[in-house]
Amino acid sequence: MADPARRHLLILGGTTEARALAAALADASSSAGARVTSSLAGRVAEPRLPAGEVRIGGFGGPEGLADWLRAERVDAVVDATHPFAAVMSRNAAEAARATGVPLLALRRPGWAPVAGDRWHPVPSLAAAAELLPSLGRRILLTTGRQGIGAFAHLDGLHFVARSVDPPEPPVPASLDVLLDRGPFTLDAERAVLREHRIEVVVTKDSGGAATAPKLTAARELGLPVVIVERPPLPAGVPVARTVEAALAWWSAQGPDPR
Incomplete structure (x- = not known):
């Protein structure tokens, strides 16, 4: 059961950055007592599990994700899925709009060609x-x-x-x-x-x-x-390029207003 006294961050993960973010927040001094849940799609038979609370499997589209955000009293979402997980990113954007939950996309920069490529x-x-x-x-x-x-x-x-x-x-x-x-x-x-x-x-x-x-x-x-080439992110979703930037964004969300 969700604890209304704790801020709750949902990390849509599976990437190296998602695991690094979860690991950083697993430290009580970093998370300030927050609840952090990492969600994995379940497409890999033996995924590398992040630190902390983990759920595996889909939500049932944007409506199902929105229901989960409400039921679990989620205060913010970080979409740290693979850059090509376009469907999940769209679902996250729609669910965030429907619930008013702040959403951040954590995306490492793409590769850039150099001489000889x-x-x-x-x-x-x-x-x-x-x-x-x-x-x-x-x-x-x-x-x-x-x-x-x-x-x-x-x-x-x-x-x-x-x-x-x-x-x-x-x-x-x-x-x-x-x-x-x-x-x-x-x-x-x-x-x-x-x-x-x-x-x-x-x-x-x-x-x-x-x-x-x-x-x-x-x-x-x-x-x-x-x-x-990467598919575009949903319009209006802010982007962090590093785990440190995502941590700063989460901290800036402030204390739980409820």
Whole structure:
């Protein structure tokens, strides 16, 4: 049962930043006695659990999330989901508007190209699939298991897909799966590209250091990289680029007015 005497922060998580925010607030001196709940979508079989209280599973759309915010007396929400979790971000924005609960998006900056990069920005996985035949025949897919189906129709290409859990059909006819979880080292990424004779890398613009070494390895080998651009955040939602900025925003929400 919710304690009306404690401020309550909901972190929509699953990312490195979400876990870091929950860990910082788990310290009583930082949280000032607040209740912090982290919510995970449950799409990974064995997720890395954050510190503190955790719930796993969906809310049932924006209406279900709004009901949960009211029932649990949530004072603020930090949307620290993956930059490509567009549906959850929309649901959070709608629920926040419906309940009047303050909402912040915690998003690490995207990657930026440097000299020597051969990047091909595209707006979607479908656009990436359309471009691939013109770039090479052996493809490293690092778009997550749920995105692999976008490439299932491509014949004549060989895919090496890396994901935390095995992908489900549809998948490309010629496919090797590497089950692995970041962070990845530069030496390891060099080895993957060479051992699998990769000609093209496909990735989402997730940002962050944990999976960035593949970009350096691709640059060293002169490989093209297809970068799927991030979907836009819902209009009007303030954005923090660091955990420290999110902590400052939470502190600025002030004491529980109830």
